[in-house]
Amino acid sequence: MVMMTYREAVQRALDEEMGRDANVIFFGEDVGKAGGVFKVTPGLYEKYGPVRVRDTPISENAIIGAGVGAAVMGLRPVVELMFADFAAVTLDQIINQAAKFRYMSGGQLKVPLTIRAAQGGGAGFASQHSQCCETWFMHSPGLKVAVPSNPADVLGLLKSAIRDDNPVVFLEHKVQYAEKGEVPEGEHLVPFGVASVLRSGKDVTMVATQRMVAVALAAADELAKDGITCEVIDPRTLVPLDMETILNSVKKTGRLVTVEEAPHIGGWGAEVATRVTDAGIWYLEGPVVRVTLEGAIIPFSQPLEDHVIPNKGRVVSAVRHALTV
Amino acid sequence: MVMMTYREAVQRALDEEMGRDANVIFFGEDVGKAGGVFKVTPGLYEKYGPVRVRDTPISENAIIGAGVGAAVMGLRPVVELMFADFAAVTLDQIINQAAKFRYMSGGQLKVPLTIRAAQGGGAGFASQHSQCCETWFMHSPGLKVAVPSNPADVLGLLKSAIRDDNPVVFLEHKVQYAEKGEVPEGEHLVPFGVASVLRSGKDVTMVATQRMVAVALAAADELAKDGITCEVIDPRTLVPLDMETILNSVKKTGRLVTVEEAPHIGGWGAEVATRVTDAGIWYLEGPVVRVTLEGAIIPFSQPLEDHVIPNKGRVVSAVRHALTV
Amino acid sequence: MIAAALPVDTRFHMLQRMLEIRHCEERIQELFLENVIRGTTHLCIGQEAVSVGMAATIDAPRGDTVTCTYRGHGHALALGLTLRSMMAEMMGKEAGCCKGKGGSMHLTDMSVGLIGTFAIVGAGLPVTNGAALAAQIRGNGAVSISIFGDGTPNIGAWHEAVNLAAVWKLPSIFLCENNLYGEYSPYETTAPVPNVADRAAAYNIPGVIVDGQDAEAVYAVVQEAVDRARAGHGPTLIEAKTYRYKGHSRTDPATYRPAGELEQWQARDPIHILAERMKADGQLNDQQFKQMDQQAQDAVQEATTWALAQPYPPVEAAFEDIWV
Amino acid sequence: MIAAALPVDTRFHMLQRMLEIRHCEERIQELFLENVIRGTTHLCIGQEAVSVGMAATIDAPRGDTVTCTYRGHGHALALGLTLRSMMAEMMGKEAGCCKGKGGSMHLTDMSVGLIGTFAIVGAGLPVTNGAALAAQIRGNGAVSISIFGDGTPNIGAWHEAVNLAAVWKLPSIFLCENNLYGEYSPYETTAPVPNVADRAAAYNIPGVIVDGQDAEAVYAVVQEAVDRARAGHGPTLIEAKTYRYKGHSRTDPATYRPAGELEQWQARDPIHILAERMKADGQLNDQQFKQMDQQAQDAVQEATTWALAQPYPPVEAAFEDIWV
């Protein structure tokens, strides 16, 4: 095991895959010479040169489209959208072109494109640079969606994403970039669609992603003092989604709490909850409770931002509510 | 009561509101001189003139942005996106600007903008002109979302939308344009957030929107032959969503089936289902079942398209599944 | 610019293809009105010279590619999509180039270099850049051509793509079919410059206007742009002045057109122009032309009959090809 | 173009505002480094002449409006946003112009005609068109100015907006602050034309270049564009050549800039230029300038102290202002 930051894990995944496969190229706004606005990708430009690593104009449609076209022709582009919020200026290229191209072409094309973007709140970037955007992509069949919560998963999932023949939206949580974690030495791949169970318990199942994983674990600690044990599951990828692990857990606990940072209406929590209430209704012994972004537009002011993003206290209350008999 | 088509109801709502309020303006691609590609808005250009009714270049960002700016300055623009799928090229203006402007400005601004768009499958328009897109908008707080299923609701909701001081996404189902229905004479307004109960029953609650309302009603007829009675609810607006009516119904029936035309993952069905399993878990006596777009990319070929869009048979099976004890 | 005459076999090939496209489009419209083809169609009748002039520059085995719009039947056929594959796709049959999943607006045939006909205005250009980027990286001298209409330069994706191609000197060629209308809007009501080619100034790339009714002229300017691109000198914006004889789509009667306009353009019919030139050069006589025309008609009829007899895909196919 | 000298009181006002902007930005940076201001900030130090030159043309009571980017503190102050309101917003305080919900990147003050400072590149221009459209419909002669950077013309929304304004002859003015860099990318690495103003050709509108360090020159060209717009002659694209002394945002040390470049621009400091001109014209002496500078510093300090003492909004405020 080696210690590295979430940020370094992104860089290492890119470096390893670019070293391994000459078809991997990487471009985006200021990702090359400057190493990215979040300083996530330093050194790649120097190592792989200006043909394979490129800085682009501020043209998100052109960026994603170039990724789609290059992917169709057999390259494996990794493109960066910088802030995930910017996907909104180019959603057409992502969900109408990249996601559907294989289908529309009757299986002739494949689009091995990886779209990296930093999402999430907590940094005081206000309403247009803080959103969690996974819902847009989950709702678009043809796209895989990764939401790593720690450096090891960043490394293993990003490498898998680049090798995947489907378009993948790879969402990094910007507030986690500096977080450190242990990463296996040598080649480390994490398959898509396999959740990790970070804590086991018998009273409540919590499903959480990215920064909310730590929040869920902290809440579990707190609840443990009262003898309530929580099982905490990190799905790691939302498409595909490992419902088996979640359902098995709910079978045991009878209760489900989802903890996500996205706006309440139509977040992934609703999707997980609904699948459980279809396939797993008979195991459920209490309400399914979602903890989400309250109010749902992210304010700039710190006390307000802290208030709307789920925290330990809100998760603890949600679990207690879920335990209502 | 007068009979009119869904299409005529759109035109009448626009005509009435433009006649009533000089601040209402209307623009979009070929909506003026040509009366719209779906021939929904004939006569308005002639009646209200080229200052208030305008044809635009193919520039969806510029169109929505002009709507936002004009709305902020006190006009009440109605803009047309033609196909709702095209929202993907301008989602930023819709969800980052229109939806959040009031919030970001600390309440200084209001954005009385109505965005009309035709959505839905069944017409052989293939994967990029057939989607139901309500999820994108529901997930963006600050936007109201209307999904009328019949001419009377089109008229009443569109008039309410235009008078609303919030931005509204008004989704028309393109396959319904030719459908006829009774519409009250004189001024007809339908408030947002009030569902209509189209059929009452005691065994299962069905929630359906737009073209799926008729499918749900047909399924209910079929099931009635076996003595199964269904309550069919049309929420009419998804934001705000009339959960009270839905919960009261589930309280009575103990079962919930949602029928929607959007892709399965993260559709409004998941949202409704999850709210029911939080607030109404104790009433539920069986699995919550969603009927959605199967496979979830719309194919061109008729037998395939017919197969993926929910139909009576699938709804009947879903209800039977929901009745599993 | 008077284009140099092309070799006689190239001319024959172009003429044959234009006739096939013409008859195929007419047949498609009939089938549409008979409800055999559903949804929508956007016919290119009148614009065939652009298709064949463009296609003659494409070297698919080398890796050249094309993206175009929903008005793409002609380009697809000119590139070499078979009439059978086309007709079957129009009807949603399993034997269609996209197994019936794409339909009129979404044709792909990678064997002839056709990446796709794009249904979202402007969406094809960024993708063409990607193909051009792949060529640039591989150094294989391949190019990618993106074809679009006169209404398309108004959309953001168009601008971003032309701009990026200029900045990266990509081997992309941007070929506008200015057929005077974007849907029902005359060009001059939605664009601030008289010619689409005038926009090239904003990207510091050549902007060339060509007679879109003359297949040889189109070939010449596109070939020049292709040569520039292959040589690493970057993109070119070409505007072919042309006209669609039919309405925008489906059953649009095109009442917004001034009287006489259609007839004026029909007098410069692309098939006629090439045929007359060949006759003048002693390469073709009336009898031969009639034969070619009949052959094209027969080929279209054969493909139609064949496609009609083909099965629809099994319903399970709806769930295939979403994922690799 | 040598701009005509402005009246002395206008000059004093501009100079005062530039000094306030300069000191305010410097204070903001300090507060940012002290963690009193969080998130990010994009300072306009060095670009103040554009702000005051532009603002002098705006008649807010008439209905004139402005949109700009996240690099908008200077424009907001020049238009008349108070230092207190600004500082409170920077700190996320309830007394901020947006009740602390917007922050550095989202300033709105309708009382001075500031619709918003937009955080998404290119998003402000379409909205400016909407305000201009409202003015056109009402016939009140109002205009709307949109200010953006040199990296912005590469994005689709920019193009669509300039294009629509040209087609509809909207009273929109598009004012580019070409400060040589878009984030860390030098202008010429991301744009195919030497000047942003060169792009005007694609829209058949005037494209004007102006010395962005000279407030009076900026005023003159913007005023000319405003007059054109008020008279119904449509939009103008203006490019002000300027420079940001600081990095792009936050703590960017701007190491990508060639040695000496900053100093070269500082030698043409906008405050210095106007002050020296006033001195040469006998309108200002060193003593007075020092006083003005001190006043500006004091005003910023006063506003800072005041804002620091202001309360944060109550947490419930997070749920207000979503809906009307």
Ligand SMILES: Cc1ncc(C[n+]2csc(CCOP(=O)(O)OP(=O)(O)O)c2C)c(N)n1
């Ligand atoms: C983003 C987007 N906006 C609008 C449309 C609807 N639409 C389809 S074709 C068309 C007109 C295009 O005109 P032009 O570029 O001149 O091409 P032509 O059809 O004449 O070949 C429009 C507006 C679309 N498909 N995509």
Ligand SMILES: Cc1ncc(C[n+]2csc(CCOP(=O)(O)OP(=O)(O)O)c2C)c(N)n1
């Ligand atoms: C759509 C979008 N893409 C990318 C960004 C990230 N971004 C913020 S500022 C900026 C550079 C803008 O440069 P320029 O237009 O020159 O303005 P300046 O910052 O120099 O004033 C970029 C790329 C963004 N905010 N929005």
Ligand SMILES: [Mg+2]
């Ligand atoms: Mg056209």
Ligand SMILES: [Mg+2]
């Ligand atoms: Mg700049």
